[in-house]
Amino acid sequence: MTGYPDEPSDDASGDSHERGPINEDRRRLVSWLWRLPVLAALGGAGYGLVEVYRVHFAKLVPTDQPTFAPRPEHDVAPLARFEAPWDAVTFDLAGLPAVAVRLPEPIAGGTSDAATHLAAFSRVCTHQACIVDLTTDPEAIAFAFNHRTDRPQLTCACHYSVFDPLRAGRAVSGPAIRPLPRVRLRVVREGAEPHVVADGVEVEAHGVRG
Numbered sequence: 265m266t267g268y269p270d271e272p273s274d275d276a277s278g279d280s281h282e283r284g285p286i287n288e289d290r291r292r293l294v295s296w297l298w299r300l301p302v303l304a305a306l307g308g309a310g311y312g313l314v315e316v317y318r319v320h321f322a323k324l325v326p327t328d329q330p331t332f333a334p335r336p337e338h339d340v341a342p343l344a345r346f347e348a349p350w351d352a353v354t355f356d357l358a359g360l361p362a363v364a365v366r367l368p369e370p371i372a373g374g375t376s377d378a379a380t381h382l383a384a385f386s387r388v389c390t391h392q393a394c395i396v397d398l399t400t401d402p403e404a405i406a407f408a409f410n411h412r413t414d415r416p417q418l419t420c421a422c423h424y425s426v427f428d429p430l431r432a433g434r435a436v437s438g439p440a441i442r443p444l445p446r447v448r449l450r451v452v453r454e455g456a457e458p459h460v461v462a463d464g465v466e467v468e469a470h471g472v473r474g
C-alpha cells in the first residue's frame with residue numbers, strides 16, 4: 265500500500281506482461297543493427313574488387329569484322345584535309361559526335377586510299393557518355409590521364425578514360441570497358457577532288473574480352 269490509490273503500478277498498468285517480449289525484440293533488433301555497417305562495408309569492398317578487376321583485366325577487344333548500321337551519308341571533309349598522320353576532323357553523323365583520323369597504318373573497320381589510312385570513331389565515351397577528344401601529345405596523356413603511350417589517343421576528361429585509335433578504339437586506360445564504336449568511312453571521287461564521307465556506325469563495338 266502506498267497511500268496513493270491512483271498511482272500507476274506495474275501490475276495495475278499491465279506493462280509487466282509486455283515488457284519481457286518487447287525487450288527481447290529490441291535486443292534482437294540491436295544485435296542486427298550493428299551488423300549493417302559491417303555488411304555495407306563488405307558489400308562495398310566486394311563491389312570495389314569486381315570493378316578493379318573489370319577495369320584492369322576485362323576490357324573488351326574490338327572485333328576484326330565490325331558490323332555497321334547505315335546512317336545518312338555525311339560529307340566529312342576533302343581527302344586533302346588529312347595531309348599527315350593524326351590529322352583529324354570532328355563531325356556530326358545524324359546526331360552522333362564523331363571524329364575521323366588519319367592513321368599511320370590501317371586498322372580493322374577503317375578505310376584506305378593508297379597510303380592514306382583513315383578511321384573514324386564515335387566521340388561518345390563508353391563509360392558515361394562524355395565527349396572524347398584526340399590528344400596528340402603523349403606527355404600530356406601521361407600527365408593528365410596517367411597513361412604512358414608513344415602516340416595520340418582519344419581521351420575523356422570526365423573520368424580519364426583513354427582509347428587507342430590504332431587498336432580500333434579499344435579502351436586502354438581508365439574506367440571505360442567497351443571500345444569506342446567505329447564509324448564507317450568511304451572515299452568518293454565524284455567531284456573535282458576526292459572527299460571522305462561517313463555512312464554507318466558500328467552496331468556492337470566489342471568482341472572478346474582481353
Ligand code: FES
Nearest residue numbers: 389391392420423
Ligand atoms: S565518361 Fe568518359 S571516362 Fe567517364
